Amino acid sequence: MNKRLRGVTIAAAVTTMAVSLAACGKAGGGDSAAKGSSTKIGLLLPENKTARYEALDKPQFEKAVKDACSSCDVVYNNAVSDVSKQKQQFDQLIADGVKVIALDPVDAEKAASWVKTAQSKKVKVVAYDRAIAGADAYVSFDNTKVGELQGQALLDALGSKASSANVVMINGDEKDPNAALFKAGAHKALDGKVGKIAYEASGEWDPKIAGEKMAAAISSVGKSKIDAVYSANDGMAGGIVTALQNAGIKGIPVSGQDAELAGIQRIVAGTQTFTIYKSPLQEAPVAAQFAVNLLKGKSIGAQSTTDGVPSTLLKPVVVNKSNIESTVVKDGIYKVSDICTADLKSKCAALGIK
Structure with a gap:
């Protein structure tokens, strides 16, 4: 697994994915699935509090599957953070004859037993974004690297203050295995290089809970003694920024992840320092490629293995004020008009975003 970001661009990755998908559609019997088999591919996403799933992952996955296999259809459901609901959705796909399911689990440990049941019925499972033990394939980003990038970007933002910073x-x-990897990576970057981790808690991927935990941190540490905030994703960063503003705390570095529109807008506004861009233009096409190849009984085409599962782990990118245009705008994730609403136009202009 390549651990370095330099020398590889998102555009190159997208081109490679597109070529791979095109080849997948043309080789071995055209663009349809194996004769006599279902041409439906399931996509189960875990929640809708994080905007990326509905706004980015779902449409990109559907488009990539259709590009690779014009006769294939995607059957989609969102679990809205409910494990039991996702289990029902998973079982229903199997009952309906779906032969490949791309699953981003609410609870990866519980999903491992679902995979075994599916495989006993000749149904293949692609672990999407979160690893599932025993899956047939896995696609995600290097999630420890995500945490390392977040931690290092906070250090960079703190500068000479880092060694004494709270x-x-x-x-x-x-419950999310990725969260543990983000946390481990962030600690790897921060431990021994900042004054101390003055307060640490789970925000449960929920902006409201994250805001409450931030308020508790302010009460515990003291509002004048907090120098930076590590937020594992953009959704929680929204709640955290609100709590900071309510306490009158301004100008301290705040991290994020997922390159959500609201996160990008907070970067422009100056209330969030950076986010981590994990392009659905990379992840969704790889997952679609895996799913279609499994449906056709072809080689998956993974780059490596993770705990014995054929895997491709992609490269995350830090997005801050300096590279919004060259990342999420260039890739077509957002238009400048999406980001630069009326109240942000002057700040966008100051940053040269146009």
Whole structure:
């Protein structure tokens, strides 16, 4: 697994994915699935509090599947953070004859038993974004690297103040294996390089809970003694920024992840320092490629393995004020008009975003 970001652009990755998908559609019997089999591919996403799933992952996955296999259809459901609901959705796909399911689990540990049941019925499972033990394939980003990038970007933002800084950490949901990787990566970057982690808690991927935990941190540490905040994602950063503003705390670095529109807008406004861009233009096409290849009985085409599961782990990118245009705008994730609403036009102009 390549651990370095330099020398590889998102555009190149997208081109590679497109070529791979085109080849997948043309080789071995055209663009339809194997004769006599279902041409439906399931996509189950975990929640809708994080805007990326509905706004980015779902449409990109559907488009990539259709580009690779014009006769294939995607059957989609969102679990809205409910494990039991997702289990019902998963079982229903199997009952309906779907032969490949791309699953981003609410609870990866519980999902491992679902995978075994599916495989006993000749149904393949692609673990999407979160690893699932025993899955047939896995696609995600290098999630430890995500945390390392977040931690290093906070250090960069703190500059000479880092060695004495008090940092508050609001981590993701402990049921999410990715959250543990983000946390581990962030600690790897921060530990021994900041004054101390003054407060640490899980925000459970919920902006409201994250805001409450931030308020608790302010009360515990003291509002004049907090120098930076590690937020594991953009959704929670929104609640954290509100709590900081309510306490009259301004100008301290705040992290994020997912390059949500609201997160990008907070970067422009100056209330969030950076986010981590994990392009759905990379992840969704790889997952679609895996799913279509599994449907056709072809080689998956993974780059490596993760705990024995054929995997491709992609490269995250830090987005701050300096590279909004060259990342999320260039890739077509957002238009400048989406980001630069009336109240942000002057700040966008000052940053050269046009």
